[in-house]
Amino acid sequence: MSRYRLPLAAIILLIATISPSVTGIKSVGAQSPPPYSIKNEDADPAKLAAADSRLRPVIDRYMADLTTLQRYYVVESSPVRRAKLQGFYGEWQKILAGMNFDSLRQDEQIDYILFRNYIEHEVRELDLRGRALDEMAALIPFSKQIAEYEESRKRMEKIDPGKIAAQLNDLNKQIAALQKAVETGLLPEGKADPKLPAIRTKKPVANRAFVVTNNLRETLKRWFDYYNGYDPLFTWWNEQTYKAVDQSLQNYATFLREKVVGVKVTEDTAIIGDPIGRDGLLSELAYEMIPYNPEEILAVADKEFAWCEAEMKKASRELGFGDDWKKALEFVKNKYVEPGKQPELVRMLAEEALTFLDKNDLVTVPELARETWRMEMLSPRQQLVSPFFLGGEYIQVSYPTNTMSHEAKMMSMRGNNPHFSRATVHHELFPGHGLQAYMTRRYRSYRSLFGTPFWGEGWSLYWEFLLWDMKFPQTPEDRIGFLFWRSHRCARIIFSLSFHLEKMTPQQCIDLLVNRVGHEVDNATAEVRRSFAGNYGPLYQAAYMLGGLQFYSLHRELVDSGKMKNRDFHDAILMENRIPVEMVRAILTKQKLTKDYKTSWKFYKF
Template sequence: MRQGIGDSHEDWERIDVDKKRKPPTFSGDEYHETMRERIDRVSEDLKDLQAFYNIEISDTRKARLKEYLEEALADLRETSFRAYDQQGKIDFLLLQNFLRKGLKQLELDEKKDEKMGPLVPFAGTIAKLCEDRQMMKPVDGEMAANDLFQVSKQIAKVKIEVTEGKAKVDKTSAFRAANAVERLRWHLAEWFGFFKGYDPMFTWWVAEPYAKVDKELAEFSALVRKELVGIKPGDEDAIVGEPIGRHGLLADLESEMIPYSPEELIEIGEKEYTWCEAEMKKASRELGYGDEWRDALEHVKSLYVGPGKQPQLIHFLAREAIDYVKKHNLVTVPRIAEETWRMFMMSPARQKVNPFFLGGKSIIVSYPDDTMDHEAKMMSMRGNNIHFSRSTVFHEMIPGHHLQFHMLARYKPYRQMFDTPFWIEGWALYWEMILWDRGFPSTPENKIGMLFWRMHRCARIIFSIKFHLGQMTPQECIDMLVDMVGHEKATAEGEVRRSFNGDYSPLYQAGYMLGALQIYSLRKEQMHSGKMGEKQFHDRVLRENMMPIELLRALMEEKDVGPDFKSSWRFYEGHEQRDNFSS
């Protein structure tokens, strides 16, 4: 990698730049790009490239993105790092980390695509047809028909291998291949629709072979799911997922600036769970159930409101949390953020993936409707009882995600490019920790409701990392949530389905608790040293926008960082010393 000006020790000694000085914007006729402008430009460049080269399995797409990321990284390294102020240096590191992460992801995706390659030998032909259309190359109907004829022959050949058990592809790669085939089918439909009717000779040649291939792709995807993945036709509730392995986890942890191994993170999850269980027993004793906290939990689950009453409960709980943080001057709550949140009800189908609430700009409430069977209704009501909902509401609304998203759009919005669950989800769960410390849960039922979620986040670290290490199956993850946390079976299935079948990154589920622990530790450093007060700290976190928490720490502490900054913050050491507040 080429070394940029100001990157070597000698350059740093030679360049005497005041830390407060911003890089110049103009020098004669030469334009000098600010870091914010560079980030905005890269963000827009990538949006355009990914929209144009939109076939994920395509070698052309991967090669073009790799070329761009490498050029952007080399160009970034040519800038004078020491010429930037602290904000600019952090932006440099954020962009550099983002570009490197993109290159690592391309490398991992390429390896995954190679593993599923034997099932999709026709992918390159379909991708080329679609990409030639995208680049407006002339189409020859006869040649296109012949390409589709060859695709049809390849599908038939692979179908025989799958049916006769000769396809040597693992379950995860087969699942990836089945999904890729569905996407290729969509792209091919878009290709055919572009020319159909507008080019009479194209339609004359291609209509029949296209219809045949479209049907064969659909059947082939279903066959792979059934024979190699184990998903029967119509089984929309199956949970498979794609474990990324230890190498993939380590790469993601490096990008997230978490200097812990997967095994160490599992230990953190287990240690936090032990703390939660001890507190759960205390609350259980207060309710008269002794150490049988699961019995106390069953009691709390029975405290739900009747049909049609959940929206009123959610509004009350949201108002309670807003009034509390304002009364205790914990964080700035802009009037517009307070008055413009909205509520929607979640459909029964969506509740299979999101059995609890979702939030952000609005809160989407899970609760039964009249189309659900009796068992599903009871599981939904028990899983969204009054005291579980209390934590969920302030996690999703204020001071959690709603306030967070309000500020994201208004303060350094260009940093939203550096999306990370450790900041997004860590912030919302951090408030569960802070409000617990302050005595916000005033009754044993309140405490059990909050502890249920803390246990859930501990279990998420354990099962998600073990799944990606290949140590747990989806069913074992479901069983863990039922046995270890006390989930209803349906809500446990929904949580695991959401974790592995959705669009979440492998570390997303672990990011809740680990990100919260990072912010919690950073808060202690800043407040106990007298550097800032509580409200000042919380406002600063929100106004710096998204980034790995270790870079937020470097920004707050004005640390002397270099362009080759490496993660080293062991944020969990000494974490057993928790804060206590009066309510």
């Protein structure tokens, strides 16, 4: 059944006819916002429809089919799931190969390249995940059987309850023997009985197996619950055997986490991580269209770090601390606002940034975005992972509460002092993540599939570069605040890539942030925990500085050269959504593209 939709003009007319007794209500003591209106001609529905890409329905269909497959084949360790996805990606690669690239508009060619690049990355990732599963195969031999139970259930195949009971009984014995073999493998070489089977593994692999075991336990429960009670014969045969297997899986998972990894199951603040190695980093760099290898990127970080340290010493001298920038940093950290005053500070800094943007005609900030941004406070628990600010449509602010220890309170206040915050509020709100969130919901939103932190975080950091050049941070204290964060982004490259290359441990990453950047210990720990908890991609932390340098290079090429004005340049970027910066450059320079386009833009001069 089709859904009738009113045209925009009719909706506006309908709103206008609503009784004044309803629409005229004002909050007591509150300033009434201006009436809503669409001022930007780019919001004209006819123009939006004409500009839509012919690849959009293709991308939508791909996503619909992919998510359907993923909802059906939910066991990630299943070889059937892997084979299905391999076939799916292969079919879509054939579809793309058959398209007439030259008949597409340039924006559609960009979509084609992005789509092809995305699928190629998914194929590589599927292969890397397969290797990761193979690496822990000895720790999860029960995976295939549990996956087969669930897949058979979804195919609605008939079951033999008695046969299943025998299989579950054998599975229980297998898990017990498996745990014994891993226990033997924990003994030093020469101390274990050579006659006993032994399985040796690394902590990251064991932690991965811990996660998979818990997931498989949930899968087995879902399978059991489907039949239990609804099929009396199944329940008669399998109730006790299932409970035994479930308990064995729980015990085994706990054993992996506590005895092999060395972390209590209840301890969710431990930092473990799972290094992906050089091949994994190269795959991610290819997807992000970064034409440098990990070693070259580490060299970029070293060079930028050296610049930061030199500038930090200059600011330190202005404050009377000579070259001892750490003393200058301590001085700045201790200029925090008193409890209860942080929201007022954040609001002032947000208004200051907007005024600067408007005065210098840097970027368009729509009235609706200005009206609807807001603020929330991060809980003490959230601050264990995010000790600073988070942004988007609303800014999430870190500051201590009465429930924190004295040490935690002081670290939070010192780490979020006004001079550090002057560099973070505009990063998180306008022109940073707040403006991004507003624009990407309205322009080429289908490109969210290709979202990249090199655009998202790179854009926000780029503004720190530009505002620095425009003398936005005027005092030495403010410059130290800006330099602290720029140094932080250099350190992020060093510790994240070095960790994935297995050259640094989590503790060494923390020490780097404390000793070379000047972080509070708790804040540094939270930063490293956040980086390796699995919620962010392996290049996410490197994307801030690298993406910022990409936009900075593009600004020199197009704005400093006089080819574009600042506002036009920045507005154009925001209207292309979250795509690799090299593709933004191709759009703005009207670069001629080919079907087999490969990354080539060397944006950094060593």
